[in-house]
Amino acid sequence: MDSVNEAPKIGPVIQAERKKRHLTLDRLAALSGVSRSMLSQIERSEANPTFAVLWSLTQALGIDFSQLLAGGTSQQRKPDSIDLVTLALTPEIRSPDGAWRLRILSPPMLAGQVEWYEVEIAPGCMLQSAPHAPGTFEHLTAYSEGLLVETEHGSQKLATGETARYRADVAHEIRNTGRQTARALMVVLHELKA
Structure with missing residues (x-):
């Protein structure tokens, strides 16, 4: 199969970023609003998360969405002069x-x-x-x-x-x-x- 058409491996990236920040599944669930069971399934690549779920996770972890989709997050998101978190997020x-x-x-x-x-x-x-x-x-x-x-x-x-x-x-x-x-x-x- 052509690797260009494969979905990015998001679960391992989420897990690595969570562990790098010393967050438990429960803590990341609380910070992101994504349930613990869903997080566990995402990390094991057993669930296909929606855009909204991924967005919530990147905001909670402080990483760029584009880096997540690229399969790696070598750096944390650079803070803008004003970081806005909308009510929905x-x-x-x-x-x-x-x-x-x-x-x-x-x-x-x-x-x-x-x-x-x-x-x-x-x-x-x-x-x-x-x-x-x-x-x-x-x-x-x-x-x-x-x-x-x-x-x-x-x-x-x-x-x-x-x-x-x-x-x-x-x-x-x-x-x-x-x-x-x-x-x-x-x-x-x-x-x-x-």
Whole structure:
């Protein structure tokens, strides 16, 4: 078969770029909005991803789409003076029951260092988190009324504009005690290894 007509081997490139950035499948799934199972199939060349899926992956990994299709990514994408991420390409994590949504606003290269999210929690619902890595802190700034942060160290209600800072290396949750969707900005600071 003429190799010119063969589809590019995208899976191994995605896997190599993911590993180069020390990202797990779960982390890349969160950053790109592509499911873990789909990522696994793509990396094993068992799935034929759509353009939209590939675009999301290149944005999350910070690589050029053209280099991906060429079968290699020797360099990371050069930053433009202004890097725009459209709403359609902003990765999201949603709870299966629709209780909450996290929009990932931070760039992929800061994963595991500092991350920021737009948080939405439905009325009467909560976002529960298992303990993160030791030394992790969260900073939650309320954009609306009704938010309550609870950890094993206590609980704190937030009024609009207030910020709660708390250890996130223990089990913690953010509740919406109000009657409307609650919104906030969450910044996660991971302990930096020397």
